[in-house]
Amino acid sequence: MMRSHPTQWLLSVFVTVLLCCGVSHAQSDGARQQIQRQQTQPGNNAPVWREVRGGDNPYQTTQVRGPESAVLIQSGGETWRQTRRVFTYYGGWVLTIVPLLIALFYWRKGAIRLKGKPTGRSVQRFSSWQRMVHWTVAITFCLLALSGLIMLFGKYIMMPVFGRTLFSWIAVLCKNLHNFVGPVFAFALMLMILTFIRDNLPKAHDIKWLAKLGGMLSGEHVPSGRFNAGEKVWFWIGVLLLGVVVSITGFILDFPNFAQVRATMQLASVVHAVAAMAFIALFLGHVYMGTIGTEGAYRAMRTGAVDETWAKEHHEYWFDEVSRAQPAPARGAQGDFGAAAIKQG
């Protein structure tokens, strides 16, 4: 026997569902039961009471205009409240433990220092456009993270200290900051993803890097491309996945005037908060590695230039590529710019 094509099957399911909806909506089950119940037990409204949690029934109406105004009782709110309690608790712990772990790592292992002597010749690592998008994302991220954390945890941590009135002023500020900076972040994030995606495409040597954790624990030298596998993980999981997730859910919450229903906003709020806290935890790692954790890394993003020794020790394949394309003497002008910047920095 011939099997029907999957799309045909899907279509028929779709049509059946549509028909069923049409039929059941013509007179809801609740209404039918209520009519029957009135015959057997006049005055017993149990079927109607069961319907008060519904609302998509077209025979449930109200004169008040607005999304879901015909819904009497929504049960999702309680689920949302309980879920919030859970992620506030565990999220709070994660965001306490991660900085402690980083501090512990710094204390035991210290920063990754340059092993060789700086050559004084520099290589351009980030163009001014790249640094501009990076810092736009970075600054907006910090504002959003801080204001978001205050709105989530401030009630427990800051309010007892500052009192209700002062805390509420801070919270109003945070809410408005969050709502207006959010779209700027989302936009800059898209630009940053486009800017950096090419050099973050996974390569075969990334697996070796990951297996050895980049030599972070052993101190061994593991070569990598322009970005090492750790940075790529941050790019794909942090910047791209979590970034896009917080942006989309953020827009759903930021613009409540598109008639989205409460269930949508509740879900968006949970996903937003959980993803944002994971994002912040990864971000702390990124900030550590990019500042005190690695000698010379911060300078790269600040001035755009790194020393040749740094390039060789941290991103050997990339350095090989750059020096093949543009041997040292040809990089003169760029090198001067870099060297000058390094002196300043």
Added chain:
Amino acid sequence: MARMKFLCDAERCIECNGCVTACKQEHEVPWGVNRRRVVTLNDGVAGAEKSLSVACMHCSDAPCMSVCPVDCFYTTTEGVVLHDKDQCIGCGYCFYACPFGAPQFPQDGAFGMRGKMDKCTFCAGGPEADNSPEEFRKYGRNRLAEGKLPACAEMCATKALLGGDADEVANIFRDRVMNRDGKGASVFGWATAYGKQDKAAPAAQSAPKPGAKP
């Protein structure tokens, strides 16, 4: 102290929206904000249509209070849930959490941004001095302080909507149920609880035969 309660009698509500109008009028509630609304279930289905008036139900363990990031809700000694608009940041969380869709938001500024939350106060005003102009501007009239009950319930023509001391409300409703059509006990009595059919269905009058399937 009295514990305040609302109760809407589905057998009496005729969906006249008098309570909605009374509320709007009493508190000069702005456009787009509805502290009370009437919802009709099975609208137009003969024999199954019921209407209910709903507003903030002044929950004992109020979800809005628990999720508010600035903790601006408080419960009065009469069990009325009120909030402080000066503290409210307009995040909308109370609206996500509330089972009844009671919290309302005036659109304020760009992108449909939420203003300060507004909801039913059980005609009990807010944290400002009772019946001060400030209190009226933010929360509406404080009828409880004047010794009156909520305007919606007082205005209700059929007295479907009851508002006031929980014991009083319960007594009135119990009386109604017991006397309704002379079948009060049959509604919430033995027959309903244990599934035996009552006088209302004469066909099933005879006692079930032993061993017969229910």
